[in-house]
Amino acid sequence: MSNENPMLEVKNLSKSFGTIKALDNVSFTLPRGKVFGIVGDNNAGRTTLLSILNGALQPDSGEFYLDGQKADFKNPSDAYDSGVAMVHQFVKLVDIASIWENFYLGRELTRKSGPITLLDLKKMRETTQKTISGYGHKFDVDREVRQLSGGQRQIVAVTRAIDTNPKLLLLDEPYHGLSQRVINDIFAILKDARESRGTSIIITTQWFEQIKDFVDEVMVMRRGRIVGHFDVEAADSGHIFKLAMGLAG
Amino acid sequence: MELANSKSNSRGKSIRNFLGEYYTWIMFIVLYIVAGIIVPNLFTSTTMVTILVQGTTVCLLAFGMTFAMLVGEIDMSIVAVAAFSPMISIMLWEAGLPVPLAMILVLLFGVVVGIFNGLMVTKMKIPSLIQTVAVWWMLSGFVLIVTKGAAKTGLPDAWMFMGRFNVIGRIPLLIPFFVLVLILAIIFARRTVTGRRMYLVGGNADACAAMGIPVDRIKIIAFVMSGVFAALAGYVLSARMGFVSARFAVEWLMPAIAAPVIAGVSMNGGKGNLINVIAGAYLVQLIVMIVRTGGVGGYYTDFVQGVIVFIAILINTFRERLSQ
Numbered sequence: 001m002s003n004e005n006p007m008l009e010v011k012n013l014s015k016s017f018g019t020i021k022a023l024d025n026v027s028f029t030l031p032r033g034k035v036f037g038i039v040g041d042n043n044a045g046r047t048t049l050l051s052i053l054n055g056a057l058q059p060d061s062g063e064f065y066l067d068g069q070k071a072d073f074k075n076p077s078d079a080y081d082s083g084v085a086m087v088h089q090f091v092k093l094v095d096i097a098s099i100w101e102n103f104y105l106g107r108e109l110t111r112k113s114g115p116i117t118l119l120d121l122k123k124m125r126e127t128t129q130k131t132i133s134g135y136g137h138k139f140d141v142d143r144e145v146r147q148l149s150g151g152q153r154q155i156v157a158v159t160r161a162i163d164t165n166p167k168l169l170l171l172d173e174p175y176h177g178l179s180q181r182v183i184n185d186i187f188a189i190l191k192d193a194r195e196s197r198g199t200s201i202i203i204t205t206q207w208f209e210q211i212k213d214f215v216d217e218v219m220v221m222r223r224g225r226i227v228g229h230f231d232v233e234a235a236d237s238g239h240i241f242k243l244a245m246g247l248a249g
Numbered sequence: 250m251e252l253a254n255s256k257s258n259s260r261g262k263s264i265r266n267f268l269g270e271y272y273t274w275i276m277f278i279v280l281y282i283v284a285g286i287i288v289p290n291l292f293t294s295t296t297m298v299t300i301l302v303q304g305t306t307v308c309l310l311a312f313g314m315t316f317a318m319l320v321g322e323i324d325m326s327i328v329a330v331a332a333f334s335p336m337i338s339i340m341l342w343e344a345g346l347p348v349p350l351a352m353i354l355v356l357l358f359g360v361v362v363g364i365f366n367g368l369m370v371t372k373m374k375i376p377s378l379i380q381t382v383a384v385w386w387m388l389s390g391f392v393l394i395v396t397k398g399a400a401k402t403g404l405p406d407a408w409m410f411m412g413r414f415n416v417i418g419r420i421p422l423l424i425p426f427f428v429l430v431l432i433l434a435i436i437f438a439r440r441t442v443t444g445r446r447m448y449l450v451g452g453n454a455d456a457c458a459a460m461g462i463p464v465d466r467i468k469i470i471a472f473v474m475s476g477v478f479a480a481l482a483g484y485v486l487s488a489r490m491g492f493v494s495a496r497f498a499v500e501w502l503m504p505a506i507a508a509p510v511i512a513g514v515s516m517n518g519g520k521g522n523l524i525n526v527i528a529g530a531y532l533v534q535l536i537v538m539i540v541r542t543g544g545v546g547g548y549y550t551d552f553v554q555g556v557i558v559f560i561a562i563l564i565n566t567f568r569e570r571l572s573q
């Protein structure tokens with residue numbers, strides 16, 4: 001029955017910072033299992049939008065519905081509890097903790113030991129190793145995250161977000177400053193999640209070409225507003241670029 | 250041949266890692282041996298037991314301080330809690346409260362002060378240094394008001410049982426109790442969800458919040474731990490000494506900060522091994538004792554202690570920088 005609801009319905013969201021309208025009356029509907037791309041330059045409002053959906057910011061006006069339920073997120077924890085996972089442009093990992101600890105951050109595995117519940121360190125370590133090598137990456141999961149390259153960090157962040165089995169996965173330019181090879185790896189992981197789990201995804205970018213093969217629909221944002229919304233087959237790169245830059249009519 | 254080589258290499262490496270990890274213990278043992286050459290009787294069992302027993306106070310305070318430091322905060326109120334909790338409990342006992350209840354009340358005061366500190370730091374965003382210094386002043390000021398500065402003697406026997414009843418030889422009951430408390434604290438920090446989360450929150454609170462960890466609650470629990478350990482330190486000291494006073498544990502504040510820092514606990518949060526904090530605490534205890542009994546004149550003691558503690562911290566800081 002809940003399957004009749006769209007995964008996400010955004011209605012008239014607005015958000016200002018001082019005199020700057022970061023988000024201006026944004027509405028759209030993300031059907032279940034679909035992947036939306038958001039194209040826009042740096043102050044288009046992409047990050048503000050995702051931050052609201054992720055509970056890090058609260059809108060000035062407007063509302064959104066997650067799986068038919070009105071969302072009232074006061075912080076990222078609320079969003080996480082409702083099945084929203086986000087991968088940030090600058091990944092949020094605990095640098096001085098190991099990979100497996102970051103992988104299970106906030107959802108630690110435990111085992112009963114008599115009357116007390118203790119961490120199941122062995123299982124967390126092994127499962128992390130298995131999951132990450134399942135994607136073809138050979139990390140020693142005991143290493144501290146600060147010892148990893150930018151690409152490795154992002155792979156940890158993306159695989160972790162998918163492993164939480166979110167209903168809605170938000171990715172804010174998850175390829176910032178990464179090599180093409182790592183970007184390909186990340187898209188391979190995302191495609192797998194999409195096909196095997198049917199995760200609904202919103203992904204942002206500055207360059208439409210980057211996400212063209214991955215998304216179903218693309219929205220163009222400029223100065224806090226959605227200035228274009230296309231099926232990916234109907235989308236023309238040149239036109240989208242002009243819209244995003246404010247060069248088209 | 251090559252295999253054997255790499256095996257012995259990795260064994261050498263793991264021994265080096267082990268020695269690196271527990272460096273504070275090595276510093277303690279080395280200083281003990283060196284001091285034993287200068288100070289007479291340091292290797293007699295009597296002296297060793299004395300150091301073991303006297304060190305309980307600074308060790309419990311240092312454990313409390315470590316929990317606050319793990320989440321990236323500091324708790325300066327611990328020495329006031331160590332005086333306030335037993336003092337008020339004893340006064341309530343004088344007013345008719347049964348001893349067991351008074352003893353439970355000691356811990357309860359630690360919990361309440363911890364919750365108060367934690368709430369102010371997390372919800373009101375007061376820097377923990379300011380918050381806990383204010384609480385330190387308030388609590389020790391309050392104790393001065395109610396005692397008019399006089400120490401309390403004549404504590405009930407049941408209260409002092411732990412400090413006066415010897416289990417084996419000259420080792421009082423409080424030592425096995427103390428060891429048990431330390432073991433439980435170490436298990437809590439290393440093997441429970443809440444304990445590990447203190448390290449993670451101290452490492453990057455933002456990243457933890459994004460993954461649904463209730464950061465404020467974890468910090469409040471850390472302050473409760475430091476409050477409880479401070480109260481325990483106060484109780485153990487009173488059970489051992491047979492009195493409580495307003496200026497009870499004040500001299501142990503600096504050692505309680507120095508011990509975790511010597512042991513490599515990061516004041517930025519997220520790093521610290523409680524097993525090393527034990528060594529750090531006993532190292533500081535040893536320094537204090539050497540200076541007092543080693544013929545350093547009265548006015549010089551604080552200065553000399555300060556210098557030695559500073560050198561110990563310096564050694565550990567250099568070692569950590571080298572290992573990175």
